[in-house]
Amino acid sequence: MLWYTGRRVLQMIPVFFGATFLIYFMVFSLPGDPIAALYGDRPPAPGVIEQIRAQYNLDKPLLQQYLIYIGNFFQGDLGTTYSGRPVSDVMAGAFPITFRLAMLALVFEAFAGILVGLVAGLRKGKWFDASALVVSLLLISVPTFVLGFLFRLIFGVQLGWFRTTVSSEAPWGELILPALVLASVSFAYIVRLTRASVADNLNADFVRTATAKGLSRRRVVTVHVLRNSLVPVVTFLGVDLGSLMVGAIITEGIFNINGVGGTVYKAIVLGESTTVVSFIAVMVVIFVLANLLVDLLYAALDPRIRYAK
């Protein structure tokens, strides 16, 4: 396991630098000058542009620019927004809110998804299974922002169960509705994944052995079927973090939550590309780290992964 962990950590290093370089390159070296874009149609005095370029190190070669950027990144300096606030400062204020939102969404999608998926898998072909499949397909095919609008309209405006916008402190209670919206797509994927995996494992030899040696149905299902079916679900949760982050940008935008996603949403709408880049770079780093963690967890759960070449 130690050997495997070391190898995976080493593999992650080029991915980390490659991904951050790619994002940096996309923003600062492609046509569409972010500095010129600051000024719109009326070009500023030529000296101003030069000065701003020097301030952001844009006059240096690309690789050097990137190294300065990544050096600052590791020291916690993520640049400043156009209003002059440090990005790291904005992020420190926004992160706890998004963390609460994501936790609520994760708990909901994991518990409800696994439960519905397990029942559907155990009753494959029955009406519960069929309706779970249809509902999951529907949830995947409706874009998150449409679902967000609908939930806000139905539960917020018409039924009045929840507030339609979240206050700046974002207490847990107000985050329930946005968390449900955020969790919906992943919930659907978890239902499908658990269902397929449970149905597969029900036919496995070890389940037949467990039944044959006289274990109760309840014990066979919880100890043997469910535990083995959760392995692919755990790996999915890592990949899913990416869609949760995209989803957070949309749900926090719709419900006006001042979290990481809401900040990115506003920055996109206002065209503040430096803020967008810094935030998304941090998101990508979190995504890479989470995937590493899940890979290690996967290897711990399934010994075949560790020993494979």
Added chain:
Amino acid sequence: MPNKSGQAHFVAELEDTPVAPIDRLDESQKARSTWADAWDSMRRRPMFWISSVLILIIALVALFPGLFTSVSPNLDCQLANSNGGPEAGHPFGFTRQGCDVYARTIFGTRASVTVGLLATGLVTLMGVILGSLAGYYGGWLDAIVSRVGDIFFAIPTILGAIVLMSVLPAATPTSVAFVLSIFAWPQIARIMRGAVLSATNSDYVMASTALGVSKFRILLRHVIPNSIAPVIVIATVSLGTFIVAESTLSFLGIGLPTSVMSWGNDISQAQTSLVTNPQVLLYPAAALSITVLAFLMLGDILRDALDPKARALR
């Protein structure tokens, strides 16, 4: 006990042995391909026909929107009709600008479907070429493709697209599709590489090598056709997800410009009058969801049909 043929031991008649069914196989008959088997299992499922008919209708609407409505989506708009409800000739009511929602939904099909098709085509092309070369030739080519793929894979598709779209000027359906495929190809390439790796070690490849077929020709004629099935399944599903991705980018205001009619743009614009006039949001959203649903269902059915293990279980 002596038996009829005078043997010392009992020998069963061929009809009584387990090899009898194998022996009865007609060898002169043409071997059935995976695709013929898949077609046989697919055409017996109603879901396959439902999704196929839906996709056919969507394709027709995208190609010839004029066949489905005589109302112009942006020239017949009258402010007097602003946020008006359904009436004769205008079954879905009107937008805030007084445009016919039905006509806009019909004419919005083309842009959304174009992005989905184009992005899927690009991703499949890149993924199949890079994945099969990496899996087949291995060595440094594999190392480069796999490592570069890892880097692009580390950036979630929409996050990457947000960064790229927010710096690129004026988007078109082509550029949106291109941007989405830049970040989505590693998934297909990984699947293709895995499938090619296992196909390369099979007997028919060795047989072709022994017959003196060139290495590249084996790749084209034998390895790729035998490993493309899982890619087709994923490509079908991703067509739907690309349409959702386009609408998400449009919703964020960095997708197609508002002058281009697309479902994403219409849904995005509908949010201002959502509370008073939800139908403006509902109809384009429903059209989008039905399209995505059709491709998801088709992908599911293809997966079941192409995976013999799943077929045996059912």
